[in-house]
Amino acid sequence: MSRFSGKVFVITGSSQGLGRAIASRVLSEGGSVVLNSRSQNKSEGLLESFKQYSERVIYVSADVTKPEQAKMLIERSIERFGRIDALINNAGMSAFGNLEDTEPSVIKEIIDSNLTGSLYMSHYAIPHLKKSKGSIEFISSLAAIHGLGSYSLYSSVKLAYIGAVQSLRKELHDYNVHVGAIYLGFTKNDTVKRTLNAKGELEPVPVRKGLPISSQDESAQVVLNQIYKRKTIVVQSLLGKANFIVNRIFPRIIHVVLLNQYRKMMKS
Ligand SMILES: NC(=O)c1ccc[n+]([C@@H]2O[C@H](COP(=O)([O-])OP(=O)(O)OC[C@H]3O[C@@H](n4cnc5c(N)ncnc54)[C@H](OP(=O)(O)O)[C@@H]3O)[C@@H](O)[C@H]2O)c1
DSSP states (O other): OOTTTTOEEEETTOSSHHHHHHHHHHHHTTOEEEEEESOGGGHHHHHHHTGGGGGGEEEEEOOTTSHHHHHHHHHHHHHHHSOOSEEEEOOOOOBOSOGGGSOHHHHHHHHIIIIIHHHHHHHHHHHHHHHHTOEEEEEEEGGGTSOOTTOHHHHHHHHHHHHHHHHHHHHHHTTTOEEEEEEEOOBOOOTTOEEEOTTSOEEEOOOOTTSOOBOHHHHHHHHHHHHHHTOSEEEOSHHHHHHHHHHHHOHHHHHHHHHHHHHHHHHO
């Protein structure tokens, strides 16, 4: 019997990147998956790539920042599979640029796609997760351990997940619903991945030189092990764990290290 047999996962933002890798793992371990992204035109190729699991996978195009579409995504999942065991709040745009230079529309887009969308999805999924005693998982980032210069929006929303986890653990404790977040380490990006600059233009993601980068499948396994073991907080990678611990005890050291990194980046 496979680990996720009979379990239904709703994974937002799963047409590419980490979300797709998580979907692939869940399917290969016997679970069912509701794939999602905004663009309907991605559905055909995506479903084709998972055709060996066609009985256990559907694709629902929905923008999670719109409450009616988040609701529809949950309703379609229930119509097809009759239950939801895990909601993975994975969809989210990234952005870089100093806050002073950033267009208000970009501020809104980053908050909506990462935070508002995750809260809408959780809101509509909770009644079903109470029935299944399931899980809500938030995909945070090492950028949430300590705010990074030029990533104030991204660090803000990813850190906000931790507050959501802490509150939801109280609200859902007596229903035995697991709530967790992962400080995801650097993970290989799809070549098509884009990030928003301060003006709101989509740009290729900068190459991360000299940093340890996990494969998408490695990161997917860490996320799924966390859900399976019902852990609250997981920090991925040695670098992440070291940062997390030092930041807890000596936050000023991490501030100074990151300030120097920021200054170097601004000069280059
Ligand atoms: N890659 C890393 O190193 C890394 C590190 C730490 C944390 N993370 C986090 O991991 C998650 C996945 O990252 P990734 O690198 O796989 O990102 P990605 O390649 O940019 O994929 C993002 C996915 O989200 C979808 N999406 C975006 N906005 C959406 C919305 N409003 N509603 C529904 N779907 C939406 C995109 O499809 P459409 O554009 O078609 O909607 C796409 O499928 C993100 O939350 C990211 O912040 C990544």
